[in-house]
Amino acid sequence: MVCLGNICRSPLAEGILRHQLEEAGILDWEIDSAGTGGWHAGELPDRRSIEVAKKHGIDITYQKARKLNGYDLENFDLIFAMDSSNYNDIIKLAQSKEERDKVKLIMNELTPHQNQVVPDPYYDDNGFEEVFQMLDKACAKIIEHYR
Ligand code: 4NP
Numbered sequence: 362m363v364c365l366g367n368i369c370r371s372p373l374a375e376g377i378l379r380h381q382l383e384e385a386g387i388l389d390w391e392i393d394s395a396g397t398g399g400w401h402a403g404e405l406p407d408r409r410s411i412e413v414a415k416k417h418g419i420d421i422t423y424q425k426a427r428k429l430n431g432y433d434l435e436n437f438d439l440i441f442a443m444d445s446s447n448y449n450d451i452i453k454l455a456q457s458k459e460e461r462d463k464v465k466l467i468m469n470e471l472t473p474h475q476n477q478v479v480p481d482p483y484y485d486d487n488g489f490e491e492v493f494q495m496l497d498k499a500c501a502k503i504i505e506h507y508r
């Protein structure tokens with residue numbers, strides 16, 4: 362799960378997907394998140410993401426932000442970008458067609474081919490619940506699609 366800072370959207374996506382996988386009894390998927398930028402590396406998720414996750418029964422306080430790297434593209438089977446700018450930045454890191462093909466816009470799982478984006482809620486305190494709802498639906502589709 363990849364966004365810009367790895368403190369708002371992708372930590373939520375990671376926490377939601379892990380939670381849904383546990384509920385589905387799927388324990389052998391390796392889930393992680395990262396940011397295309399490294400400014401927040403080492404930090405906890407944004408407190409507003411922590412709060413909205415907690416409200417829905419999900420703890421994301423064990424997470425620490427980190428920057429996406431080339432090994433991620435090599436080692437993970439699927440890379441989900443939150444928006445088109447993340448998508449373009451990830452594609453620039455990819456070294457082969459195989460790696461480029463792993464990169465998807467996460468909302469295309471729910472609404473295929475529409476290239477809908479998960480809005481950056483950093484400057485919008487009220488945006489976090491909407492982001493949670495979008496990611497919750499998209500993660501359910503990811504499990505349906507790839508299980
Ligand atoms: P995220 O949100 O990409 O969902 O983690 C942001 C967090 C921090 C910044 C931008 C977006 N920032 O500019 O510091």
